[in-house]
Amino acid sequence: MNLILQAAFGLIALAGAVSAALIRDSYGKLISLGILVGGVMPFIVDRGYLDVAIAVSLIAPIATIFVLMVVRRAEV
16 A cells, blocks of 8 residues: 555544544544544555455444444433
8 A cells, every 4th residue: 555545544543543532422423433444444455354344344334323323312
């Protein structure tokens, strides 16, 4: 992978991790975790773990839906 792309995706993953650690709002934290997954995914694909990348891309949105349902239920 190109060094510039590695730096860009690393910064995206780092930004997602830092914002997930600092944000207290549940919905904002979920968005931050999505940014983190988006930054990590190219590194998984670059290493050749395509089966893991496919599994993560299928599981992450489903897990997000379930977490959103739990968060909404807890705030009511």
